[in-house]
Amino acid sequence: xxxxxxxxxxxxxxxxxxxxxxxxxxxxxxxxxxxxxxxxxxxxxxxxxxxxxxxxxxxxxxxxxxxxxxxxxxxxxxxxxxxxxxxxxxxxxxxxxxxxxxxxxxxxxxxxxxxxxxxxxxxxxxxxxxxxxxxxxxxxxxxxxxxxxxxxxxxxxxxxxxxxxxxxxxxxxxxxxxxxxxxxxxxxxxxxxxxxxxxxxxxxxxxxxxxxxxxxxxxxxxxxxxxxxxxxxxxxxxxxxxxxxxxxxxxxxxxxxxxxxxxxxxxxxxxxxxxxxxxxxxxxxxxxxxxxxxxxxxxxxxxxxxxxxxxxxxxxxxxxxxxxxxxxxxxxxxxxxxxxxxxxxxxxx
Amino acid sequence: xxxxxxxxxxxxxxxxxxxxxxxxxxxxxxxxxxxxxxxxxxxxxxxxxxxxxxxxxxxxxxxxxxxxxxxxxxxxxxxxxxxxxxxxxxxxxxxxxxxxxxxxxxxxxxxxxxxxxxxxxxxxxxxxxxxxxxxxxxxxxxxxxxxxxxxxxxxxxxxxxxxxxxxxxxxxxxxxxxxxxxxxxxxxxxxxxxxxxxxxxxxxxxxxxxxxxxxxxxxxxxxxxxxxxxxxxxxxxxxxxxxxxxxxxxxxxxxxxxxxxxxxxxxxxxxxxxxxxxxxxxxxxxxxxxxxxxxxxxxxxxxxxxxxxxxxxxxxxxxxxxxxxxxxxxxxxxxxxxxxxxxxxxxxxxxxxxxxxxxxxxxxxxxxxxxxxxxxxxxxxxxxxxxxxxxxxxxxxxxxxxxxxxxxxxxxxxxxxxxxxxxxxxxxxxxxxxxxxxxxxxxxxxxxxxxxxxxxxxxxxxxxxxxxxxxxxxxxxxxxxxxxxxxxxxxxxxxxxxxxxxxxxxxxxxxx
Numbered sequence: 138x139x140x141x142x143x144x145x146x147x148x149x150x151x152x153x154x155x156x157x158x159x160x161x162x163x164x165x166x167x168x169x170x171x172x173x174x175x176x177x178x179x180x181x182x183x184x185x186x187x188x189x190x191x192x193x194x195x196x197x198x199x200x201x202x203x204x205x206x207x208x209x210x211x212x213x214x215x216x217x218x219x220x221x222x223x224x225x226x227x228x229x230x231x232x233x234x235x236x237x238x239x240x241x242x243x244x245x246x247x248x249x250x251x252x253x254x255x256x257x258x259x260x261x262x263x264x265x266x267x268x269x270x271x272x273x274x275x276x277x278x279x280x281x282x283x284x285x286x287x288x289x290x291x292x293x294x295x296x297x298x299x300x301x302x303x304x305x306x307x308x309x310x311x312x313x314x315x316x317x318x319x320x321x322x323x324x325x326x327x328x329x330x331x332x333x334x335x336x337x338x339x340x341x342x343x344x345x346x347x348x349x350x351x352x353x354x355x356x357x358x359x360x361x362x363x364x365x366x367x368x369x370x371x372x373x374x375x376x377x378x379x380x381x382x383x384x385x386x387x388x389x390x391x392x393x394x395x396x397x398x399x400x401x402x403x404x405x406x407x408x409x410x411x412x413x414x415x416x417x418x419x420x421x422x423x424x425x426x427x428x429x430x431x432x433x434x435x436x437x438x439x440x441x442x443x444x445x446x447x448x449x450x451x452x453x454x455x456x457x458x459x460x461x462x463x464x465x466x467x468x469x470x471x472x473x474x475x476x477x478x479x480x481x482x483x484x485x486x
Numbered sequence: 487x488x489x490x491x492x493x494x495x496x497x498x499x500x501x502x503x504x505x506x507x508x509x510x511x512x513x514x515x516x517x518x519x520x521x522x523x524x525x526x527x528x529x530x531x532x533x534x535x536x537x538x539x540x541x542x543x544x545x546x547x548x549x550x551x552x553x554x555x556x557x558x559x560x561x562x563x564x565x566x567x568x569x570x571x572x573x574x575x576x577x578x579x580x581x582x583x584x585x586x587x588x589x590x591x592x593x594x595x596x597x598x599x600x601x602x603x604x605x606x607x608x609x610x611x612x613x614x615x616x617x618x619x620x621x622x623x624x625x626x627x628x629x630x631x632x633x634x635x636x637x638x639x640x641x642x643x644x645x646x647x648x649x650x651x652x653x654x655x656x657x658x659x660x661x662x663x664x665x666x667x668x669x670x671x672x673x674x675x676x677x678x679x680x681x682x683x684x685x686x687x688x689x690x691x692x693x694x695x696x697x698x699x700x701x702x703x704x705x706x707x708x709x710x711x712x713x714x715x716x717x718x719x720x721x722x723x724x725x726x727x728x729x730x731x732x733x734x735x736x737x738x739x740x741x742x743x744x745x746x747x748x749x750x751x752x753x754x755x756x757x758x759x760x761x762x763x764x765x766x767x768x769x770x771x772x773x774x775x776x777x778x779x780x781x782x783x784x785x786x787x788x789x790x791x792x793x794x795x796x797x798x799x800x801x802x803x804x805x806x807x808x809x810x811x812x813x814x815x816x817x818x819x820x821x822x823x824x825x826x827x828x829x830x831x832x833x834x835x836x837x838x839x840x841x842x843x844x845x846x847x848x849x850x851x852x853x854x855x856x857x858x859x860x861x862x863x864x865x866x867x868x869x870x871x872x873x874x875x876x877x878x879x880x881x882x883x884x885x886x887x888x889x890x891x892x893x894x895x896x897x898x899x900x901x902x903x904x905x906x907x908x909x910x911x912x913x914x915x916x917x918x919x920x921x922x923x924x925x926x927x928x929x930x931x932x933x934x935x936x937x938x939x940x941x942x943x944x945x946x947x948x949x950x951x952x953x954x955x956x957x958x959x960x961x962x963x964x965x966x967x968x969x970x971x972x973x974x975x976x977x978x979x980x981x982x983x984x985x986x987x988x989x990x991x992x993x994x995x996x997x998x
Binding site: 347 | 794796815816817820826828830833834835836837838839840844847848849851852857861862863865
């Protein structure tokens with residue numbers, strides 16, 4: 138097993154890593170120019186960004202906490218691209234994971250049961266898009282976007298309707314105390330550990346199992362996969378199902394692991410948008426599970442640094458969002474470029 | 487009269503961005519009014535050199551002189567302005583346009599509202615075709631025309647632009663023997679008209695038949711130029727590969743054994759729902775190479791796909807070792823002892839982005855030998871497997887973890903053959919096993935197929951290369967529009983007879 142370290146690096150691709158680091162640097166540079174143009178001191182702004190994200194135990198805990206859900210939704214997207222599909226259904230599965238946690242932990246207050254049901258519902262919600270793709274050839278971008286909205290309004294109805302908290306009608310009922318994820322400290326739960334394990338398992342699946350082999354083969358060349366005795370349709374099915382499962386897990390852990398309320402808040406505000414952010418995380422991480430861990434931490438860091446950047450460097454939230462957007466776009470460009478190239482080539486073939 | 491050089495290329499060097507030295511200082515002289523053959527193996531640099539002459543690629547260093555004057559081409563249109571035209575191996579036609587519009591495409595003028603004088607163009611084109619005795623239908627969408635006609639359109643496209651030098655890149659690769667004859671007739675006629683032709687090929691006989699002089703290129707260098715009159719196939723082959731090539735295959739006589747593959751009344755539909763294979767029956771026996779010859783597109787692809795489990799047949803049955811395998815998928819078939827060398831190396835036989843190891847495992851991934859425990863791949867074993875294939879088949883690869891796209895075409899094909907043979911099959915279905923493969927690898931692969939036959943395996947060989955089928959097969963079926971025109975022993979028929987069957991005449995009618 139001595140070789141496995143270098144093997145993992147090989148599959149991650151050193152060149153990609155260096156490209157991403159250069160992109161991060163350029164992103165920060167452009168961000169600095171924008172900050173300067175608006176009359177803020179970029180050095181001080183970035184100092185407080187990093188101070189907020191990494192300068193204290195609390196900051197680091199925040200970084201990790203922000204990184205958790207997007208790590209899982211990014212894995213969903215990565216599983217898709219590796220299988221040759223553009224699955225943006227992570228968002229919908231995330232909602233269902235979250236609501237499943239609320240519903241089922243209140244039936245049986247057990248953490249593992251809650252997580253399992255979150256994964257199950259997340260996977261189930263991925264099924265329609267998978268079936269439409271495999272049996273009817275419906276493009277997954279169309280179906281997943283529509284299903285995301287269907288899921289969103291359905292879950293919203295559950296939040297304000299059957300599962301609203303009678304004492305606090307803006308929110309859902311809470312996760313029972315016995316079913317909440319254990320707290321490591323500073324508001325951080327074991328969710329981050331589970332997410333990292335999920336990334337490692339995803340890596341193992343893709344590069345060390347027959348299923349992963351056929352998923353990757355189908356993604357690169359479905360014709361050759363079929364010739365090799367694999368079933369690209371099956372691979373696509375699994376990619377959707379496992380992807381939904383990961384995002385479902387993300388949604389469940391978001392509610393079961395984050396206080397103080399341990400409930401879905403008004404209008405679903407604390408479960409919205411993680412699936413979309415996951416796409417960015419996955420691109421930055423080059424659709425590789427280990428790259429995704431790093432990319433999610435990077436995104437988490439940007440988010441965790443916001444508070445101090447605002448308070449100490451006096452940068453308004455809007456500008457911070459602009460800067461973060463610039464950095465994220467710059468960093469995502471190499472991955473995006475690869476993806477577009479791949480899609481274009483498939484179109485040509 | 488002293489011959490006038492029309493093109494002189496001097497010291498052409500081309501280094502690709504990835505460091506590959508495609509051309510290492512090539513000198514080439516082309517004389518006015520001659521047909522020059524440019525002979526070389528795949529990857530020797532023939533096409534690169536001609537793309538430089540046509541302005542598609544820029545040389546790293548070196549000079550090009552046209553009629554003694556140095557030129558620098560920034561694009562193909564510069565080359566065309568100087569009277570140089572090129573017909574590519576892969577056609578560049580707009581499939582839904584008719585011939586006329588394909589030919590005038592790009593000549594519509596640069597103003598936003600420039601008018602295209604279609605009528606004048608048609609008249610000019612008609613005159614050109616009449617002069618050349620070389621007709622194409624001008625008003626039919628080119629996608630409905632046979633490949634040979636499409637090629638003529640490409641040639642006309644160039645002639646329409648008043649070029650003096652015509653470069654043809656492997657023009658016969660896609661043609662039937664009759665179309666090749668027709669092409670040669672046209673080229674000779676063009677020569678009489680004073681045009682100069684550069685003919686890229688790796689087929690010895692064609693070069694000898696057509697050209698005046700031959701320049702041989704090997705690994706980016708010119709090995710020499712000879713007058714075709716004085717050249718022999720042996721001499722050219724030696725120049726091309728750097729050693730004597732045994733172009734004959736040693737094949738001892740052998741009694742065929744039990745039928746291994748039985749095909750009964752098999753009908754298969756093509757992609758557009760057309761009847762591609764029409765109630766075909768044959769068998770392939772142990773220790774026998776059964777060849778299928780024919781012009782491409784006569785149902786060979788559909789037949790192979792139906793036998794190897796990649797396409798559902800419409801009717802009929804297929805048996806492997808007396809087991810009914812009709813409609814079974816590839817995975818099951820491999821388990822029953824089938825191996826398949828697919829015709830499309832880069833789109834089916836290999837996954838180019840994957841490593842040599844991963845490709846060596848394709849189709850074998852479920853074998854217990856390569857599983858650590860159920861469903862988990864044992865990469866150490868897989869690497870060992872790849873390594874042994876590389877050694878046994880003398881595949882030149884940077885390593886087992888290199889992406890397969892970094893291998894040359896010939897080595898990629900050897901890897902496929904190696905992998906398929908390692909499945910310990912009873913039946914090998916080999917489709918176009920040496921297409922686009924260099925001479926040395928071709929020889930190796932052909933001999934290997936004979937070796938498998940000698941070991942008592944059944945081999946079903948499908949190839950567009952008639953020589954290959956004739957040389958290797960014990961029996962051969964000539965397919966035309968999804969039916970056999972005849973099933974014969976190669977030594978019992980003449981090339982002309984095979985050609986007639988490929989053209990759709992039944993054997994019984996020929997022998998009447």
